[in-house]
Every structure is written in structure tokens, then in C-alpha cells.
Amino acid sequence: MLRLPGVAKGRLGGALAVAPCCRRPPPPHPRTPAAPAVRPLVSTPAVQRSLRHSLQHARLPQRGATPVVVAVAADFAPPSPEQTRGNAVRLAVETLRPDWPLLAFTCLALVATIAFTLAFPLAIGEVFDVVRSQGGLADAPAAAVANPFSGLGAASSVPGSFRTALAKLSACLVLSASGNALVSYCSTLLGERFAHRLKGQLMETIIARPQAFFDSTPKGDLVARLTLDVQVLQATLADFIGQRGFRSMFEVTGALALIAVQQPLLALVSLAITPLLSRLLRSVVVRSSAIIYRRQQVAAEALQYASERLSQVQTVQVFAAEGREAGAFEALDSSGYRMARRYAFFQGIVEGAGRLAVNVGTMALLGFGGLLVIQGRISVGALLAVNVFNLFISIGLSSVAASLGELGKAVGALERVAELVVPGSSSSSSAAPGEAEAAGTSDSGAAAAPHAGGSSSAAASDAAAAGAAPAASASGRVEFEDVWFKYPGTSDWVVHGLNLTLLPGQTLALVGPSGGGKSTIAALLLGLYQPQRGRILVDGQPLPPAADGSSAAVGVGMAAVLQQPMLMAGTVAQQISYGKPGASEEEVLAAARAAHADEFVQQLPQGYGTEVGERGHALSGGQKQRLSIARALLLQSKILVLDEVTSALDVTSERCISDTLRSLTSTKLIIAHRLSTVRRADVIAVVEGGRVAETGSRAELLQLEGGMYRRLVHTADMAWVASGAGSDGSSSGSDDEGGAAGAAAGEPAAAAVAST
Numbered sequence: 001m002l003r004l005p006g007v008a009k010g011r012l013g014g015a016l017a018v019a020p021c022c023r024r025p026p027p028p029h030p031r032t033p034a035a036p037a038v039r040p041l042v043s044t045p046a047v048q049r050s051l052r053h054s055l056q057h058a059r060l061p062q063r064g065a066t067p068v069v070v071a072v073a074a075d076f077a078p079p080s081p082e083q084t085r086g087n088a089v090r091l092a093v094e095t096l097r098p099d100w101p102l103l104a105f106t107c108l109a110l111v112a113t114i115a116f117t118l119a120f121p122l123a124i125g126e127v128f129d130v131v132r133s134q135g136g137l138a139d140a141p142a143a144a145v146a147n148p149f150s151g152l153g154a155a156s157s158v159p160g161s162f163r164t165a166l167a168k169l170s171a172c173l174v175l176s177a178s179g180n181a182l183v184s185y186c187s188t189l190l191g192e193r194f195a196h197r198l199k200g201q202l203m204e205t206i207i208a209r210p211q212a213f214f215d216s217t218p219k220g221d222l223v224a225r226l227t228l229d230v231q232v233l234q235a236t237l238a239d240f241i242g243q244r245g246f247r248s249m250f251e252v253t254g255a256l257a258l259i260a261v262q263q264p265l266l267a268l269v270s271l272a273i274t275p276l277l278s279r280l281l282r283s284v285v286v287r288s289s290a291i292i293y294r295r296q297q298v299a300a301e302a303l304q305y306a307s308e309r310l311s312q313v314q315t316v317q318v319f320a321a322e323g324r325e326a327g328a329f330e331a332l333d334s335s336g337y338r339m340a341r342r343y344a345f346f347q348g349i350v351e352g353a354g355r356l357a358v359n360v361g362t363m364a365l366l367g368f369g370g371l372l373v374i375q376g377r378i379s380v381g382a383l384l385a386v387n388v389f390n391l392f393i394s395i396g397l398s399s400v401a402a403s404l405g406e407l408g409k410a411v412g413a414l415e416r417v418a419e420l421v422v423p424g425s426s427s428s429s430s431a432a433p434g435e436a437e438a439a440g441t442s443d444s445g446a447a448a449a450p451h452a453g454g455s456s457s458a459a460a461s462d463a464a465a466a467g468a469a470p471a472a473s474a475s476g477r478v479e480f481e482d483v484w485f486k487y488p489g490t491s492d493w494v495v496h497g498l499n500l501t502l503l504p505g506q507t508l509a510l511v512g513p514s515g516g517g518k519s520t521i522a523a524l525l526l527g528l529y530q531p532q533r534g535r536i537l538v539d540g541q542p543l544p545p546a547a548d549g550s551s552a553a554v555g556v557g558m559a560a561v562l563q564q565p566m567l568m569a570g571t572v573a574q575q576i577s578y579g580k581p582g583a584s585e586e587e588v589l590a591a592a593r594a595a596h597a598d599e600f601v602q603q604l605p606q607g608y609g610t611e612v613g614e615r616g617h618a619l620s621g622g623q624k625q626r627l628s629i630a631r632a633l634l635l636q637s638k639i640l641v642l643d644e645v646t647s648a649l650d651v652t653s654e655r656c657i658s659d660t661l662r663s664l665t666s667t668k669l670i671i672a673h674r675l676s677t678v679r680r681a682d683v684i685a686v687v688e689g690g691r692v693a694e695t696g697s698r699a700e701l702l703q704l705e706g707g708m709y710r711r712l713v714h715t716a717d718m719a720w721v722a723s724g725a726g727s728d729g730s731s732s733g734s735d736d737e738g739g740a741a742g743a744a745a746g747e748p749a750a751a752a753v754a755s756t
């Protein structure tokens with residue numbers, strides 16, 4: 001048996017009939033690369049070179065040349081800054097909560113490590129004082145100056161107190177180094193787990209948003225929140241807990257406390273610089289979080305711009321717009337650069353002022369401490385220890401400043417994430433890394449597919465399983481009852497009081513001029529948008545709302561092939577089983593055969609295991625359409641929505657697929673510009689300006705004197721005759737020959753004709 005990679009082996013699934021009309025030798029497949037590879041576009045060397053080039057030659061545009069606001073439609077306006085801040089705090093706490101044992105352990109290890117670190121200056125001071133008490137600070141005898149190694153081998157010459165002091169010093173060093181290693185590991189792990197969990201929540205939230213959200217939100221901004229912002233958070237968490245923030249705060253506090261206990265007078269000198277530094281630190285957090293929030297917005301805009309242009313690189317090159325596009329990207333990125341420069345300048349000032357304050361403190365400490373030693377009020381070892389403590393304090397404070405700068409960055413990033421994720425709304429919020437897979441929420445079978453996802457996939461899978469049997473109980477009646485719709489954020493109605501009924505098993509064809517509203521009607525039926533007035537019923541039940549996750553379509557037994565056949569990186573088998581990740585090999589094969597895709601798939605280098613590349617770039621338009629059709633057919637749904645699904649197919653393939661579709665018992669809503677595609681529909685509705693201009697069977701519509709459908713057919717015939725190809729015959733009522741002949745001659749699109 002043919003083994004399909006990524007597809008479960010299983011029972012023979014499929015009542016899909018393959019129309020027998022077109023058995024022909026499969027064509028070669030020149031477009032398939034010999035060694036298909038899926039690579040993120042932005043990582044190709046050429047792209048990197050071009051981006052690097054444009055960045056290296058960056059001329060900074062005029063101030064204010066680039067708008068930095070990321071557009072979000074009024075319908076999806078972000079929450080107020082206060083709400084966002086509150087959400088951000090709760091989100092951080094909730095995301096960290098599952099890791100509290102690790103967090104607590106890391107903090108304990110940190111405190112222990114700091115204790116060993118703080119013992120270090122005391123141990124140094126002790127070594128120094130022992131050396132002094134043994135006369136070690138006296139002038140060296142002349143013999144020792146002549147031979148510095150004389151007498152070093154005699155163990156008896158090393159005093160016991162000196163050995164003890166050295167042992168203490170070594171213990172401090174070893175324990176503090178081991179503790180540091182442990183804390184570093186734990187804090188990095190915490191950061192990674194936090195980021196993993198947050199990304200899961202973010203993706204789950206974003207992907208479940210209604211279609212209107214995506215219409216109004218730049219994808220680059222979403223990707224930036226998912227990547228750049230989460231990375232900032234992950235790095236900051238690890239840094240703040242393990243490397244600089246907490247550690248430095250503890251060290252500074254501990255060092256100050258130890259100085260205060262040991263040398264209260266010197267502690268006062270150290271403390272004198274604290275108010276100045278704390279003012280500086282506060283301003284770092286506030287200013288840097290504001291700058292970084294805007295900086296990330298601009299970075300997202302540049303990312304959006306670059307990814308869109310790179311995904312349309314053919315158009316850019318065909319219109320020789322490379323220079324223009326690179327310049328526009330440069331201008332966008334420069335805006336971010338200016339903000340980063342402000343941030344760097346601000347950071348530099350803070351850093352310099354902080355160091356100056358610390359150095360002044362050190363000088364004062366040495367001056368005052370030195371005086372105390374001269375007066376014999378403290379030992380040299382004590383002064384040394386206090387100075388090492390002071391070093392800790394100065395290094396610690398500048399680390400705290402830098403870390404708080406990063407924290408400000410993280411606050412900005414967290415706020416951007418919290419604009420999308422409402423704390424507690426995500427089902428994956430408590431899942432630790434790896435738990436989702438263990439719980440089986442990711443794809444099975446075709447699990448390696450890049451489309452693996454949380455609840456949406458699971459929902460699709462369940463629904464697909466439910467819809468997999470075109471059971472007798474399945475009905476498929478569809479009713480549009482006085483449906484009115486306008487796209488969110490727009491003022492004009494696109495669908496005006498639509499009333500249509502599809503009986504179970506019927507085929508309804510929507511035809512009409514481009515922009516008339518056909519695809520919008522299909523999108524409404526699929527639950528991608530909600531009508532503002534009226535309702536849509538499936539088997540007498542109103543469609544459930546789409547806003548709570550995936551569209552209502554699969555749940556009520558619908559499958560669709562959309563106008564743009566969208567494939568995602570993965571194997572051919574994974575494309576076909578996308579709606580039902582656990583589909584068996586037989587189901588995939590049956591669907592591929594029904595969609596007349598099997599022949600070309602068998603010709604691909606790895607058959608069903610061939611990678612189709614990003615967005616299926618390794619396939620032709622017609623091949624992509626056939627895989628999209630197979631994907632829908634595999635679900636064996638009771639309702640099929642097909643929007644221009646054969647527009648890129650040759651005549652023979654189109655007829656074969658039409659035959660397959662005719663043999664299905666599903667209710668079908670078909671949108672087509674080629675009239676030959678819809679000639680066999682039970683009902684044809686001509687949609688114009690968001691209204692059904694006329695409806696009836698093909699024969700009825702052809703008899704309508706002055707009717708629009710009749711005009712469309714007539715104009716199509718005229719155009720075809722004018723092309724010198726002869727009579728279509730479609731108007732003569734000969735479905736079989738006329739459709740094929742008309743299409744073969746490149747029958748003009750009804751929409752184009754209608755608009756002439």
C-alpha cells in the first residue's frame with residue numbers, strides 16, 4: 001500500500017466518488033524543485049544581504065516623516081492604558097504562577113549565593129588582617145628581596161590562622177561560583193518557560209479572533225508581538241531574576257547592611273549617594289518603558305512592511321520597484337532607529353551620572369576610611385572589606401540601573417502583549433512546555449505539520465470527525481433570512497436584505513459582476529463575519545457566533561474552498577488532511593482522487609510526502625486549487641462552499657471536478673465567473689450590488705426577457721464568437737458540449753462581461 005507521510009494508517013474512509021471522465025497521462029511536474037526545502041523567506045542570504053544593504057546605507061528621513069501608529073480598527077480598539085497596565089501585571093503573574101516552585105527555588109538559591117558572595121570581602125579582610133598580624137606588612141628583609149622564593153617550600157612557615165583564612169576564602173569562592181551556575185540555569189529556564197507559555201496564549205488568542213480583527217490589524221504587528229515582544233520579556237525575566245536585577249538589589253542591600261553593622265560611620269558615607277541613585281533609577285524605568293513601547297510599535301510596522309513586500313517579491317521585481325521598496329523600508333526602520341538613539345542617549349546619561357555618583361562615594365569612603373585607619377580606629381583589613389563591599393554596591397547599583405532599563409523595556413513589551421491577551425482567557429495558560437503535546441492537544445498523525453495548533457485544530461478535528469460521515473441524519477438546509485451586512489469599520493451595506501434558501505443536496509450558484517458581494521455571502525455562511533441584521537440558519541438553527549474561536553463552519557458540518565487557494569508549508573498529505581489531522585491514508589487518497597489531484601501528486605518527487613513550500617509556492621495555481629478541493633472533500637461535509645475553485649484549472653480538469661461535485665449529496669454553494677461551471681446548478685442567483693437581482697433554474701433565467709443572466713450568457717457567447725472559436729452552445733442548452741467548448745475557448749468571465 002502507498003504510504004503517505006504524516007498521515008495515519010487506518011480504515012478505508014471515503015464515500016468520495018471519482019468522476020471517471022478524465023484518465024489521462026499525468027503531465028510532468030517541472031515546477032517541483034528537486035530538493036524541496038522550506039525556509040523562512042527572511043532568512044535567505046539574498047534577503048539578508050538586501051536588508052543589510054538598505055540598513056547600511058540608511059539615510060535618516062526627516063523628523064516625523066513616518067507615521068508610527070499601528071492601525072487597529074475602532075471595533076478592536078485596544079483597552080485603555082490603565083486597563084492594559086492592570087492586564088499586564090495580571091498576565092505576568094498568571095503566566096509565572098505555574099512555575100512558582102522553580103521561582104521559589106531560584107530565589108532561595110540566589111539568596112544563598114549572595115550570602116557566599118558577601119562573605120567574600122569579609123574573608124579577604126580576614127586574610128589581610130592575619131597577614132598584618134603576622135608582620136606581613138612590614139618591610140621585606142634584604143634576603144627575601146634577593147630571592148623571593150626562598151623558604152616558600154617550608155609548610156611549617158605557613159601559620160595556621162593564615163591557612164584557616166585562606167580556606168574560608170576558597171569556600172566562599174567555590175560556593176558562590178556553584179550557586180551562580182545554578183541560579184543562572186534556573187533563571188534562564190524560567191525565562192524560557194515563561195516565553196513558551198506566553199507565546200502559546202498569544203497564538204491561541206490571536207488565531208481565534210474573528211475575521212474582522214485580521215482585516216484591520218497588520219499581520220506584522222501580530223508577529224512582532226509574538227516574537228520580538230515575547231523575546232524581550234524572556235530575556236528580561238532571566239536577567240532580572242538571575243543575572244542583574246534581584247541579585248544586584250540583594251547584593252547592594254546586603255553590602256550596605258554589612259557595612260552598617262561593621263562600620264556604621266562608613267555606612268553613612270555609602271548611603272549618602274543612595275537618594276540620587278534611586279531618583280535616577282526611577283526615571284530609567286519610566287522613560288525607557290515609554291520609549292520602548294513606541295519603538296516596538298515601529299519595529300512591528302517595519303516587520304509588517306518587509307514581510308508583505310517579500311511575500312510579493314515577484315510583483316515588486318516585475319514593476320522594478322526594488323529601490324523604492326528598499327527606500328520605504330529604510331524610512332520606516334529609520335524611525336525606529338531614531339527612537340533607539342534617543343533611548344541610547346538617555347541610557348548613556350543615566351549610566352554616566354550613576355557612575356559619577358558611585359565614584360564620588362568611593363572617593364569619600366576611601367578618604368574618610370583612610371583617616372580612621374590612620375587614627376587607629378579601624379583595621380586596614382576592615383577598610384579593605386568595606387571598600388570591596390562598596391565596589392559591590394557601585395557595580396550592583398549600575399547593574400540595577402541597567403536591569404531596570406531592561407525592565408522598562410519589558411513593561412512596554414508586556415503591555416503590547418496584554419493588549420491582546422486577557423489574563424485567564426487562555427486554556428493553555430497553565431500548560432508547561434511540552435504538556436500540550438503530552439495532553440494530545442496538538443495534531444496527531446500529521447502532527448509534524450506546521451499547522452499544528454491548540455484548540456482550533458482540535459475543534460476542526462472533532463468537527464471533521466463529526467462531519468466525516470454524510471449520515472442520513474445530515475440534512476444541509478441553508479436559509480438566509482433578510483441578511484444585512486457591512487464590513488466592520490465601513491459605512492456601506494455590502495449585503496442588502498438577502499433572502500435565499502438552499503434545500504438539502506441542492507446546488508446554488510452565485511454569479512454576477514465583480515464586487516457584487518458573492519464572496520461576502522459565502523463568508524457570512526461560513527460564519528467568518530456576523531450579519532448586523534437578519535440571520536442565517538443551518539438546518540433550522542442559527543449559526544453560532546464566530547468570535548469565540550474558529551468559525552462556525554466546521555462545527556455545523558460545512559467545508560469550504562476559498563477564492564485564494566491557501567496552502568501552508570508542509571507535505572501534500574498534510575495539506576489534504578488539514579481539516580482532519582488524524583485522517584487515514586485511504587481518506588487522503590480518496591479525497592485526492594476525487595479532486596483529481598492524485599495524478600499530479602504521484603508525479604511529485606516524494607509523492608504525498610513532497611513539501612509544497614511556503615504558501616505552496618512549488619505548485620501551480622491549478623494544482624493548489626485541486627489540493628484545496630481535496631482538503632474540503634476529505635471532510636465529507638453536508639454543506640460545501642466553493643468560491644471560484646476551478647478558475648485556474650484547464651477545461652478537462654474543471655469538468656472532472658464538476659462531475660465529482662455533482663455526484664456528492666452535499667448541499668453546495670458555488671461561486672463562479674465562468675458560466676460553464678454553474679450550468680448544472682439547481683438554482684442560479686445573480687448577485688449585483690449586494691442584492692439578488694434574479695434567481696431561478698438556468699432554463700428559467702434564460703427565458704427571462706432582458707434578464708441579467710441571459711445578458712451575461714449572450715455577452716459571453718458574443719465574446720467567444722468574436723474570438724473566432726465558434727458557438728458556445730451554452731445558450732442553446734447543450735450543457736455538456738457547450739460548457740467544455742466555451743471554457744476551452746477561454747469563455748469570458750461573467751463578471752468582466754457584465755461590467756462591460
Ligand SMILES: Nc1ncnc2c1ncn2[C@@H]1O[C@H](COP(=O)(O)OP(=O)(O)OP(=O)(O)O)[C@@H](O)[C@H]1O
Pocket residue numbers: 215487490494513514515516517518519520521751
Ligand atoms: N474585508 C473587507 N473589508 C471591507 N470591504 C470589503 C472586504 N471584502 C470585500 N469588501 C467589499 O465588499 C464588496 C463585495 O466584495 P466581494 O468580494 O464579496 O465581491 P464578489 O462579488 O465576490 O467579487 P469577485 O467576483 O470579484 O470575487 C466589494 O465592494 C469589496 O470592496
